[in-house]
Amino acid sequence: MSPTPDEILPTLADDLALALRLADAADAVAMARFDAAGLRIDTKADRTHVTEADLATERAIREILDAERPGDAVLGEEYGTSGDTARRWVIDPIDGTHNYMRGIPIWATLIALSVGEVPMVGVVSQPALGRRWWAATGHGAWTNTPADEPRRIHVSAVDDVAKASVSFQSVEQWRDVDLLPALDRLTRAVWRDRGYGDALPYMWLAEGRLELVAEFGVKEYDVAALAPIVREAGGRFTAFDGSDRLDAGSSFATNGILHDDFFRLTHDEGTA
Incomplete structure (x- = not known):
């Protein structure tokens, strides 16, 4: 008997490819308002700041996930949790909001997929610096080069x-x-x-x-x-x-x- 669509789960390579596409969409939204005049900034209940770009970036990611992974749960900084499954996407649309709102280019969109509460896929995209890093369990860790070619990365061998x-x-x-x-x-x-x-x-x-x-x-x-x-x-x-x-x-x-x-x-x- 052939498996049903619900039984055909995406591979981690599929999930990583999707996470990279989510980062592309997030970069476009976040960069459109970065260092822009009239950026709307509000204060949340915990007294931290949130900008219109934080909200718009998370919405853009969620819209794609709704279409591509409708059965997965999502946890986002701005819009909380939706769904309750073993597969959960975890999103920080703009990590470093205070830098973002001051025009400092050190901020990132963080996208992860946890399976059974273990993070298996991660993408960190810093479009204002032109940098991105990504990994999936068993697939290594990578970054982009100035020529936009992927380069595998590894921690240091310092032992002192x-x-x-x-x-x-x-x-x-x-x-x-x-x-x-x-x-x-x-x-x-x-x-x-x-x-x-x-x-x-x-x-x-x-x-x-x-x-x-x-x-x-x-x-x-x-x-x-x-x-x-x-x-x-x-x-x-x-x-x-x-x-x-x-x-x-x-x-x-x-x-x-x-x-x-x-x-x-x-x-x-x-x-x-």
Whole structure:
């Protein structure tokens, strides 16, 4: 007996191809209003900002998903959750809204597909910089080149904390969770530390340019697209507590080799 249409599930390669098309559509919408005069900006209930571009970009992604994957669930920053299935698309239409609204080109659209709560596909698109990164489990991690050719990426082979370069996002984040002593130990132990912010440092980690990115106060839609790219590039991506949960409110991404060393350094008060 031939399988029914409902039994013919898309492959991860199919899902990745769709995610890349979603990113194309999102780029077109977001760039149309980037650094535009009269950009409409509102304040949400949690006192963060949202622009007309955030809303329009998520709507554009959802419209395509409604047509291409009508049976899949969707979680988006701006319009919440629709559906309840094992396959769930996770969207942050503009990660870095505050940069976007100030005309700073460091912002991204994040698109992920989780299957059984495990992120399997991730796309990070930064059209204002002309950069994009993508991955699917078992398919490697990739980025575009200036000639728009795909290039496979891999985390660094740095195996000494003293030679590592790290991104801690912001001092305020660490203060808010009472971890300034841990941040102090970290920054004193490594070669170089910077607070780059948002999705970009995770992509630099996946490209082998950083060895650790740690962040607090994040939602699932902030990190779901990042995890498959870091992991397929050979790194490790956990929450700060070491769990694999994406809803733990934190992230702890490394080149893998130094993951345990960084974990001990930031969690053990007796480690210098």
